[in-house]
Amino acid sequence: MTAYAREFKRMAARYTSDLRHRGLIQRALKGYETKRDEYKGRYQNWSEARQAASEIKWEAINHLDRHLAEFITKIEARGTRVFVAGTGAQARDYIVGVAKQNRVRSIIKSKSMTAEEIGLNEALEHAGCTVFESDLGEFIVQLRREKPYHLVFPAMHLTRDEISRLFHDELGSEPTDSPEELTMIARRVMRKNYCAADMGISGANFAVAETGMISITENEGNARLSTSLPKIHIALVGIEKIVPRLEDLALFLPMLATAGAGQPLTCYNTLYGGPRQPGECDGPEQFHVVLLDNRRTELLADPEQRDALHCIRCGACLNVCPIFRNVGGHAYGTTYQGPIGSVITPHLRGLQDWKHLSASSSLCGACTEACPVGIDLHHHLLQNRRNAARERPSLSEKILYAGFVFIMRHPVLYRLSTRLAPVFFPLHRLVKGTFFDPLRAWTQTRDLPVPARQSFHAYWNDKMSNRKARHGGN
Amino acid sequence: MKVSLFIPCFVDQFYPQVGVSMAQVLERLGCEVDYPPGQTCCGQPPFNSGYWNEARAVAGHSLKTFAKSEIIVSASGSCGTMMKVFYPELFKDTEQEFEARKIAPKVHEFSEFLVNILGVRDVGAKFSGTATFHDGCHGLRELGIKREPRELLKHVRGLELVEMAEAETCCGFGGTFSVKFPSISTAMGEVKCDSIAETRAEYVISNDSSCLMQIQGLLDRRGQKARCLHLAEILAQT
Amino acid sequence: MAATDQRNEVFARIREALRVPAPHRHAAPAHDAAPAPNDGPPASDAFRAWLPAVGPSLNDQLVMFAFNCNQLRTELRTLASLDEAAAQLALLARENNWRQIASHRHPLVLPLAEKLALPTLLTDDGYAIPDLERCHAAITGCDALVAQTGSILVSSGSAGGRALSVLPPHHVVIAQRSQLVPDLAAALALARERYAPNWPSFLSFITGPSRTGDIERILVLGAHGPKQLTVLIVP
Ligand code: SF4
Numbered sequence: 001m002t003a004y005a006r007e008f009k010r011m012a013a014r015y016t017s018d019l020r021h022r023g024l025i026q027r028a029l030k031g032y033e034t035k036r037d038e039y040k041g042r043y044q045n046w047s048e049a050r051q052a053a054s055e056i057k058w059e060a061i062n063h064l065d066r067h068l069a070e071f072i073t074k075i076e077a078r079g080t081r082v083f084v085a086g087t088g089a090q091a092r093d094y095i096v097g098v099a100k101q102n103r104v105r106s107i108i109k110s111k112s113m114t115a116e117e118i119g120l121n122e123a124l125e126h127a128g129c130t131v132f133e134s135d136l137g138e139f140i141v142q143l144r145r146e147k148p149y150h151l152v153f154p155a156m157h158l159t160r161d162e163i164s165r166l167f168h169d170e171l172g173s174e175p176t177d178s179p180e181e182l183t184m185i186a187r188r189v190m191r192k193n194y195c196a197a198d199m200g201i202s203g204a205n206f207a208v209a210e211t212g213m214i215s216i217t218e219n220e221g222n223a224r225l226s227t228s229l230p231k232i233h234i235a236l237v238g239i240e241k242i243v244p245r246l247e248d249l250a251l252f253l254p255m256l257a258t259a260g261a262g263q264p265l266t267c268y269n270t271l272y273g274g275p276r277q278p279g280e281c282d283g284p285e286q287f288h289v290v291l292l293d294n295r296r297t298e299l300l301a302d303p304e305q306r307d308a309l310h311c312i313r314c315g316a317c318l319n320v321c322p323i324f325r326n327v328g329g330h331a332y333g334t335t336y337q338g339p340i341g342s343v344i345t346p347h348l349r350g351l352q353d354w355k356h357l358s359a360s361s362s363l364c365g366a367c368t369e370a371c372p373v374g375i376d377l378h379h380h381l382l383q384n385r386r387n388a389a390r391e392r393p394s395l396s397e398k399i400l401y402a403g404f405v406f407i408m409r410h411p412v413l414y415r416l417s418t419r420l421a422p423v424f425f426p427l428h429r430l431v432k433g434t435f436f437d438p439l440r441a442w443t444q445t446r447d448l449p450v451p452a453r454q455s456f457h458a459y460w461n462d463k464m465s466n467r468k469a470r471h472g473g474n
Numbered sequence: 475m476k477v478s479l480f481i482p483c484f485v486d487q488f489y490p491q492v493g494v495s496m497a498q499v500l501e502r503l504g505c506e507v508d509y510p511p512g513q514t515c516c517g518q519p520p521f522n523s524g525y526w527n528e529a530r531a532v533a534g535h536s537l538k539t540f541a542k543s544e545i546i547v548s549a550s551g552s553c554g555t556m557m558k559v560f561y562p563e564l565f566k567d568t569e570q571e572f573e574a575r576k577i578a579p580k581v582h583e584f585s586e587f588l589v590n591i592l593g594v595r596d597v598g599a600k601f602s603g604t605a606t607f608h609d610g611c612h613g614l615r616e617l618g619i620k621r622e623p624r625e626l627l628k629h630v631r632g633l634e635l636v637e638m639a640e641a642e643t644c645c646g647f648g649g650t651f652s653v654k655f656p657s658i659s660t661a662m663g664e665v666k667c668d669s670i671a672e673t674r675a676e677y678v679i680s681n682d683s684s685c686l687m688q689i690q691g692l693l694d695r696r697g698q699k700a701r702c703l704h705l706a707e708i709l710a711q712t
Numbered sequence: 713m714a715a716t717d718q719r720n721e722v723f724a725r726i727r728e729a730l731r732v733p734a735p736h737r738h739a740a741p742a743h744d745a746a747p748a749p750n751d752g753p754p755a756s757d758a759f760r761a762w763l764p765a766v767g768p769s770l771n772d773q774l775v776m777f778a779f780n781c782n783q784l785r786t787e788l789r790t791l792a793s794l795d796e797a798a799a800q801l802a803l804l805a806r807e808n809n810w811r812q813i814a815s816h817r818h819p820l821v822l823p824l825a826e827k828l829a830l831p832t833l834l835t836d837d838g839y840a841i842p843d844l845e846r847c848h849a850a851i852t853g854c855d856a857l858v859a860q861t862g863s864i865l866v867s868s869g870s871a872g873g874r875a876l877s878v879l880p881p882h883h884v885v886i887a888q889r890s891q892l893v894p895d896l897a898a899a900l901a902l903a904r905e906r907y908a909p910n911w912p913s914f915l916s917f918i919t920g921p922s923r924t925g926d927i928e929r930i931l932v933l934g935a936h937g938p939k940q941l942t943v944l945i946v947p
Pocket of ligand 1: 310311312313314315316317318340367370371372373374375377
């Protein structure tokens with residue numbers, strides 16, 4: 001087991017035994033479910049819409065070279081500087097370079113998981129810049145010096161009391177148990193930062209090839225402020241964010257909101273097509289778009305799992321995942337939590353180090369069912385398991401399965417083994433649940449079924465010979 | 475109609491009553507039931523762990539065992555899924571691909587077979603008590619079975635069906651997952667058991683014995699009184 | 713610049729990766745085979761059949777827009793004349809105690825804003841951020857109203873730049889009844905007709921006042937943007 005796997009197991013054990021935490025997450029997600037179902041119910045045909053979204057993303061990803069080239073040409077034509085980064089380090093260096101060249105000191109950032117992925121804040125801070133996270137949830141986890149807990153809801157693991165205490169300690173505000181007042185405290189702090197910032201950094205939810213625009217979805221208005229007031233705006237965009245046509249957004253924007261957050265449409269859906277244009281009264285003088293590969297092309301090179309690049313990071317798969325709902329977002333140790341994270345992290349950060357996330361699933365398929373772009377998530381987990389075992393099988397499992405295969409291919413041996421079980425079962429009582437129990441992983445928390453005195457095949461044999469005997473007797 | 479029973483290894487050993495009940499119900503409905511001898515396991519444990527060569531070795535044995543069957547009815551939605559959905563993928567580009575593709579459409583989960591193939595809803599069963607139904611994930615999401623078992627249960631005299639809030643939530647079994655990540659598997663099972671408790675049902679019914687093994691194991695350990703029964707066991711009561 | 717663009721290398725990797733085609737796994741049976749070159753994914757006309765239904769008549773759409781505004785906590789006033797609109801604005805100014813406002817030179821908006829006779833910052837020729845921040849309300853125009861979602865489409869041109877509609881705590885939109893379109897696809901098509909190929913650098917769908925659910929998933933209005941959003945529809 002790798003260190004990452006051990007850490008995951010340790011964290012999972014810790015979080016699953018924290019009933020308060022589990023209750024908090026499950027209550028929060030119950031509310032989401034109710035809203036999501038309500039708004040999904042307004043669609044005339046959700047499954048057709050989902051099918052179309054999947055096809056549009058298929059087109060975008062399977063002709064990525066063409067669409068990306070078009071995006072670059074179009075957005076550059078309006079004075080945007082586009083930088084294509086092969087790795088996270090190249091993206092960081094470029095962004096730090098722009099900051100240095102323009103003597104940037106203070107940076108306002110709106111939520112970007114891609115920036116998390118490449119550790120952008122750390123790099124900028126290292127270069128002497130101050131980075132303020134402006135999204136409320138991100139602001140809270142930044143104050144706590146924590147990683148976001150969830151792709152979309154970064155601070156969903158905290159109660160208002162914890163946040164109030166945090167604000168009191170870090171910002172000197174009066175304690176309060178009102179989410180509204182807490183939000184206003186953050187608003188006041190952030191207002192100053194927007195006005196003073198030299199640079200705004202954002203991610204993007206979509207990149208429209210046909211018109212050369214990025215699209216940012218948000219509820220708070222922090223991204224709009226971060227991209228309106230500072231003189232420089234840098235958007236860090238994964239190459240998979242492409243959609244071919246502007247009108248595709250008419251489908252994706254509502255689906256993203258409904259699937260991910262249980263909203264009919266997110267509050268602000270904004271398209272940025274360049275820096276301030278002639279005749280416009282505000283907006284940044286410089287607009288940089290950094291397109292990031294960072295091993296996305298490795299996922300692209302795997303046709304079996306290429307559809308994982310269709311992901312629009314809505315978070316629906318996390319919300320419905322029973323693993324996520326019990327271990328929470330911090331146990332994963334990845335930028336992208338939940339099912340999508342378990343699928344792509346092995347591609348982005350190494351299969352052998354991260355295969356345990358693919359193993360840690362009951363393969364229930366709730367994620368695949370929830371995904372608005374129809375990514376075959378739980379089957380990809382299965383494929384990751386296969387690839388990992390093929391590449392580097394574990395000796396103990398090899399031996400185990402060799403024995404298993406041998407027995408299962410020889411019905412006589414198999415039958416013998418079923419005879420032995422009832423014999424061994426009483427012996428098992430002696431060690432049940434103790435360190436010596438070979439079935440400890442099960443019996444520590446669960447009872448075992450008692451093997452039947454007569455197996456089904458024995459019963460059937462009896463039944464058949466009785467029948468024959470009867471028929472013979474006649 | 476000639477029907478072959480597929481009784482997966484753990485049902486054979488731990489829950490033979492499920493197989494017995496299935497045979498009774500099917501025979502009562504006029505099927506000619508056989509049990510191809512030599513059947514063992516569908517190969518799911520090595521398949522789910524990523525050991526596909528080993529899985530093929532076991533699954534290949536099943537392909538041979540059931541080669542002559544016309545209709546295969548499985549006692550477990552999960553093992554049925556293995557044959558129906560995953561065999562074609564497992565054997566893709568191998569010599570046995572043809573057989574795997576041939577067998578897939580012949581495989582049916584028990585409730586789905588009764589409702590959709592035999593066209594029965596009322597099997598004439600009587601059972602008194604309140605029960606809640608757990609949807610096994612494989613049956614629900616891979617095979618799309620949701621309505622069928624409920625239709626059957628609705629027609630059982632004396633049975634009151636109470637839906638639980640988390641009916642579609644995974645029980646946390648997941649085969650080898652349950653012992654590789656016992657803490658997560660248990661936490662998931664606890665969510666299920668809490669939801670069962672809320673319904674105050676006396677029985678938990680499912681079309682998948684593997685889920686029931688997990689659920690019963692936890693119910694017992696937590697001292698909850700509810701008993702788990704396979705759908706076939708209910709339908710066999712007259 | 714700090715590093716050279718990796719454009720060619722990344723594109724080479726993309727092309728290499730795409731040499732093996734991916735299956736259309738989720739395609740409906742009819743699309744099972746790889747699509748013919750011209751048979752692209754469905755277009756926005758088709759979306760209409762799946763997204764939430766919008767009635768065909770202008771009245772249906774007005775009703776739907778009003779319903780959505782109500783759910784989103786956008787205040788909507790449908791007015792019979794420009795005079796009524798002016799009176800409504802004056803009422804808003806009194807109720808909310810506006811002492812300074814911001815607006816822009818928009819043929820429909822500016823005359824109404826001027827009737828308030830309050831100190832008014834116009835953003836058209838540039839502005840100092842702190843001055844805009846001090847304003848109690850922003851009065852802007854828009855490109856379209858969207859019935860399906862209760863959204864307002866604004867752009868740098870129609871709403872006095874990027875910041876005017878998001879920095880002050882109260883955003884008031886003046887729109888004409890004829891600006892109502894059924895859905896997002898229609899709004900995007902309208903923007904295309906109006907602007908392409910000289911697109912503005914900023915286009916935004918505003919759907920309700922600014923909000924957050926980041927604390928215990930409880931809805932709070934006015935996270936960073938306006939706490940209040942008012943739409944005045946004039947004939
Ligand atoms: S994989 Fe699907 S459900 Fe999960 S975040 Fe991505 S788009 Fe959403």
